[in-house]
Amino acid sequence: MLPAPRPNPAAKASSPLRYPSLLAAALSLLISACTQQQTQVPPEAALQQDTLPAPAVEKETAARAFPIDTFYTLLVAEVAGNREQYDVALANYFHQAERTQDAGVAARATRIARFLNARRAALRSAKLWAELEPEDPEAQLAATAELTLAGDLQTALVHAEKALELGGDAPLQSLAATAVSNRELTEQVKPDFLRLAEKYPDNGEVVLAYAMMLRAAEQYAQALTLVRRVQEQHPDLLDAPLLETHLLVDQDRRKEALQLLEKLVAIHPRESRLRLQYARLLIREDLALAQQQFAELVKQNPNDGNLILSLALIRYETDHIDEAKPLLERLLTLEQHQSAAHFYLAGIAEKEKDVPAAVAHYRKVEPGNDYVEAITRGTELLAATGQNEENGKWFAELRRRHPQQQEHFYLMEAELLRKNEHYQQALELVDQALEDHSDNGRLIYTQALLNDKLGNGAAFEQGMRKLLDRDPDNATILNALGYKLIEDESRHDEALQLISKALELRPDDPAIIDSMGWIQYRLGNHSEAVKYLQDALEKLPDHEIAAHLGEVLWVQGNREKAMAVWQQGLKNNPQSKIIPAAMKRLQINESLEQHASDS
Template sequence: MLALSPRWRAATRHALAAALLAAGVVHAQSPAPAAQAALPAAAAASAPDNSALDAPLFYQLLIGEIELRNGEAGTAYQVMLDAARRSRDEQLFKRAVEIALQARAGDQALSAAKAWRIAAPDSAEPLRYQVQLLMALNRVPEVAEPLRELLAQTPVVEQPGLISSLPRFFQRSTDRKQVVDLFEQVLAPYLEANGTRASARVALARAWLAAGDSGKALALARRAQVDDPSFPGPALLALELLPTQPEAQRIVESYLNQPKAEPAVRLAYVRVLSGAQRYADAARQLEIVTQAQPEQPGPWLTLGALQLELRQPQQAQASLERFISLRQAAAAAPAGAASGPALGPQSSAAADGPDDDDAQGSDAQGDLAQAWLLLAQAAEQRGDLKAADAWLARIDSPQRALEVQARRAMLVARQGRITEARAMIQAIPERSPDDARAKLLAESQMLREVKQWQAAHDVLAAAAARQPEDATLLYEQAMMAEKLNKPAEMEQLLRRVIKLKPDHAHAYNALGYALADRNQRLPEARDLIAKALALAPGDPFITDSLGWVEYRLGNREEALRLLRSAYNARPDPEIAAHLGEVLWAQGERDEALRLWRDAQQRDAGNEVLRETLARLKVNL
């Protein structure tokens, strides 16, 4: 017998260890002699748990893993699958599936899963693999049988969870109607069972939504909520339906009105409301979250940001300072100390080393920097520029250097030192190619804030000349052209933006609103704004524009309805100016005055509000 060289023996041992661990044959090291001596006599006397690994299987596994390491995935798969069939070991079947998947051989992976199922008919794992592989191969009709069996083998208490997870398996299907048919066929018994009725309806509703029928999805979500009002599934689905089915909001509100509503659902609702710029509604929901879980820092940060959007600087400062105190307390706590119940599901990855801790620390520092930036904005809104600069001085983050310096430049510009402010922005180092563009946008924004319309227009025009296909630069230039009373240039630029980005809702809205505000081409203005609202359903500023054009067209009742809806979603001073004018024209002057006073308290410098009051000769 030829002796193996030490190097070959080491390589063989390494490959063998990998093979045995991968196959699940070796689960732990044998106890050391000292540990063996310490074992109780009863345990030592018990019968040993012998491994099923014999010499032929040992070398078969070794050969399979060596073939895989040598790039022979096909041979490794065949060897491993043969070993699995001989031993009927589930870990070896799983390893064969993994080898096939690693080689992107879907059909072979499916064959291994089927063989695994035959060898272990009472095991649910091969069924799960079979279902997922069939879906990945887009063989939807074949999924029915293993999926039905998987559901039948799942314990009753676990069936709702499995049913709820099914739509994720089918996200990549190219034939969504086939998935609906599959769900209706397989889930039929579960649509009538008490424990699974609600989850089955939600799963089927998600299939209909993916197939493009939001009406059927909404109807099923309603029935699911009736079946189980405490189940969050219908509310989460309703959040996805809101853009096309506004009635879905009733499902969300009905769920959230329950005492035991999950905070994660409320936070998801906050994200939807914020995305639709319904900041007042989002802030109200966050206030409920912070009252229920005051020790959770994250919601306080979001609440502070929303309060700033609503021009509530005092409330924003209180929320942001609360966030900072909680975040700093958590950072000072001993490692591993609990910081309160989590609001949502945590990552499945455990903290395996310093990299995870460093990442968490980095996130915490990023959150603190964001809070300091927001506190600086709150101080600006109060007119306390010194406090704003003090908050900005706390931020030491290279990633936020441009943002911080731009805010500092804004503070300088507000003191009338425009040239110095521009130089501050222009001197910011450029860390990436995008930084040059970001600096130009920051400079134009700063000039816009201090009403240097022409200078802002010139900066944007020069930038757009270098990047003529940049829709953002063109849109901002159009806004400055409007401020300079150059309607022809504004329209030309906005139509160019629309050509470059046909889904640019704000370009349609800006053009339509400009026409309506000048009382020109009102039917065209209404069509443009309606197009914008179709692209961004529920946007309060676009709804405000539509209300304004309806007022210009003489449709005062419709204008009132739209403007009230916009103001309720976002009580912005500009929307208040429009709503107040329609109320004034309707003779409801007390309500108009109340709205205008509230808007003036929020932002006395708002141009639209000031122009409206001056034109109507109203002295508040």
């Protein structure tokens, strides 16, 4: 994990109108220009300057007269800005910056664009500003920041170096953090960072940026030397010890990193970056202490959703549900990480056996990391409680919201119905889905399997043949059809042919190996059957394979081993109906429990 960069110059300002206003200068210029043109300025325009906040710093600006239409456009922009109509202000300033080639207008356009996070406009106006005022370090910094965000690091470095030459600072750590996300890019710009570090050896920001490049190249020892040198030169620059802790972790020196962070946190208890790094490292070492650190972070930053969520998750994972719940509810109040909050509140409701509350929370999870899991768990809860109608409404809503994923949601709903043995309802749903998605292979396959469950053998085979016509080398379909045909003694040769082809295509698939063992058994080749079935069971300890192998062993007379195989199969899957069915078919009255006690 990269160290937290220093404040990003591209971050939003609280308001673009905090920057120096050009209106007063423009107004005086216009009065001069309009006097020459014998044009009267409207009184309301002359008074408009009083509505703008006083600038913190005013630069001396060389007077130049704007054309009348330019002045009025800028005046409209200022009024719009004071009314918080920043998009109008940006449009006017951006247009006039390119039209007038005026540095002040370009600067104003840049600041408004960055406040609005209008990246393309900010990039163009910042580049123009830097071009028009090459000796202004602020202009060079703005261009550096926007070019970094745009991914043009080579050009960004040119402006960063210019800012340094002018006596300003440069966000080189942010630049380095962007570079190290791409190994190829790192190699391209690493020599530039080295050159700057050699040129400015006493500039902590520059040297730390180069240390970050060394870290990306896994040159940890060299990076650590530079970082410690920066700490000696700039003891108040906390980026240096923070980067040192990352380098120590990179070298598996976690204990040293924790000791350093413990010391730093004691010295700088209000520095959230240090405490956060300490808390993160503690998660693997001491979860209780990590929880204490996150609690202190939340206390210091009560509205920071990231910290609140981290603390809530630790408490959730450690089963401190009563402490996690109010934190998650606070996220909803703050309108931060709402999907994650709903997801874990749903989990808490599940633990509390409150199905309606759990489902309600799961339904409020939006697309993202937890979305599919929320749908799966929520619909499973409804299905388990027999609320198929509610599930139907939910899935119908999902299909409306995500029309490109309709087939997926049809299949999810059908699978839930199948798992709960609502085969006819599932089949009707899939039939409905195929009306609009007739070529969807997964839907056709599911339809065939449901027909099989309902005893519609001909419909099952028809679906499988349709799929094989499209894809004759599909091992899954070959195996499914071949396995089904084993039930018909008159079609054993056909079943063997299909399964053999499937096994040739996927020789290590335990399901297909099981099918081959079963057809060999049905053909009377018991020794061959045992060989295949034992191989399949070793690859996949499945209760159906265990049922097959046990039956063959029993018929061979190897009854002790058969009982052991069945017993293990039931241990792996206590709910199995296949193993008891096999024993019943063989008229075995002896219970597995009795056999286990006798053994």
